[in-house]
Amino acid sequence: QxxxxxxxxxxxxxxxxxxxxxxxxxxxxxxxxxxxxxFPGKGPALLIAIRPDVSEKKEGRFTISFNKSAKQFSLHxxxxxxxxxxxxxxxxxxNAGNMLTFGGGTRLMVKP
Amino acid sequence: xxxxxxxxxxxxxxxxxxxxxxxxxxxxxxxxYWYQQKSSQAPKLLFHYYDKDFNNEAxxxxxxxxxxxxxxxxxxxxxSPGLGDAAMYLCATSRELATYNEQFFGPGTxxxxx
Numbered sequence: 209q210x211x212x213x214x215x216x217x218x219x220x221x222x223x224x225x226x227x228x229x230x231x232x233x234x235x236x237x238x239x240x241x242x243x244x245x246x247f248p249g250k251g252p253a254l255l256i257a258i259r260p261d262v263s264e265k266k267e268g269r270f271t272i273s274f275n276k277s278a279k280q281f282s283l284h285x286x287x288x289x290x291x292x293x294x295x296x297x298x299x300x301x302x303n304a305g306n307m308l309t310f311g312g313g314t315r316l317m318v319k320p
Numbered sequence: 321x322x323x324x325x326x327x328x329x330x331x332x333x334x335x336x337x338x339x340x341x342x343x344x345x346x347x348x349x350x351x352x353y354w355y356q357q358k359s360s361q362a363p364k365l366l367f368h369y370y371d372k373d374f375n376n377e378a379x380x381x382x383x384x385x386x387x388x389x390x391x392x393x394x395x396x397x398x399x400s401p402g403l404g405d406a407a408m409y410l411c412a413t414s415r416e417l418a419t420y421n422e423q424f425f426g427p428g429t430x431x432x433x434x
Contacts, residue, residue, distance in 0.1 A: 240419045251324070251410050251425030252363065259420075297362055306351065306417045310362035 211235050212300050214311025221318050227285040229314045231298035234279065238300035242308070243272065243283050246295045255296070256283070288318045323347050324426035326411050332432045333401050341396040341429045343411030349424075351417055352394040354386060355410040357428070363410055369394060370417050398431075406433045 214231045221227045231241075242257035258265045258272040258281065265272045271284040285292055298311040325344045333339040343352065351370050355363035367376045369388045383405070385397040398405055408428045414421040 242422075244425075249427070249430075251412070251428050253425065254422050257422075301419050306414055306419055306421050306423065307365060307368075308363075308423065313360070313362050315360075 211309050212298060212311040214298050214314060216314060217312065218315045219317070221285075221288045221316065223288065223290060223318055223320050225288050225318075227283075227288045227292070227316055227318070229283045229296055229298070229316070230280065231282065231311050232278075232280045233300050233309075235300070235302065235309075236279070238302040238309070240301045241272070241274065241281050242299050242301075243270075244297045244299060244310075246297065246313075248294075252297060285316075288316075290318045290320050292316060293318050324411055324413055324424050326409075326426040326429050328429060329427065330430050330432070332434060333398075334434050335403065336400045339398050339401055339431065341398075341409050341411075341431070343394045343396070343426060344392050345394075345411075345413045345424075346392070347413055347415075347424060348391060349413035349415050350391075351414045351421075352388060353412040353414075353423065354384075354394070354396050355412065357408040357410055359407075366396070401431070401433045403433050406431055 212233045243255045244252035245255040246252040256267050256270050269286045274281045296314045299308040327342045353368040354366045357363040366380045388394045410428045411426040412423040414423045
């Protein structure tokens with residue numbers, strides 16, 4: 209059973225546009241929600257993460273919005289650039305320690 | 321500076337021929353993880369070490385084994401690779417097992433099984 213559902217599977221955005229990726233989770237024990245960025249042939253790298261005691265976290269062009277009651281969180285990429293083209297994974301972890309439960313991934317393509 | 325190093329980057333093996341993948345880290349982290357990532361899928365945790373303590377995920381096949389001879393190195397052994405084991409294998413580390421500890425991933429080893 210997939211505990212973190214991610215959508216869309218793929219996304220095409222024009223340069224300068226806003227990319228939005230959504231995730232929903234089921235396990236209320238999750239209490240840390242990182243986003244990973246993965247370029248082809250590379251390992252995932254932590255992009256930004258949020259704890260459930262805040263509703264939003266912003267780092268540069270990247271923002272996480274978190275809705276605890278709805279058990280949903282999303283990644284917004286403002287002013288999307290071709291260099292942002294990658295696969296993005298949301299993840300969650302909680303009282304089982306540091307074991308990441310990944311969403312299915314979103315392949316983002318930003319067109320010039 | 322490289323922090324999590326995986327060797328080789330590409331490995332080709334024959335069906336049933338044992339293969340070993342290597343991971344080393346310069347972060348002095350206590351925890352090392354091995355993930356399997358198939359094409360267009362999320363990484364799937366196989367097992368992890370906290371120091372010398374080995375923890376196997378319940379659904380990891382017996383065909384997959386691991387060794388951690390010291391803090392810096394960890395190996396993934398696939399005893400009899402099948403065609404279904406072709407994937408990217410990712411090594412990751414974290415300082416501790418507690419939540420909020422970032423996992424640092426290596427670049428991966430892409431395994432091809434002929």
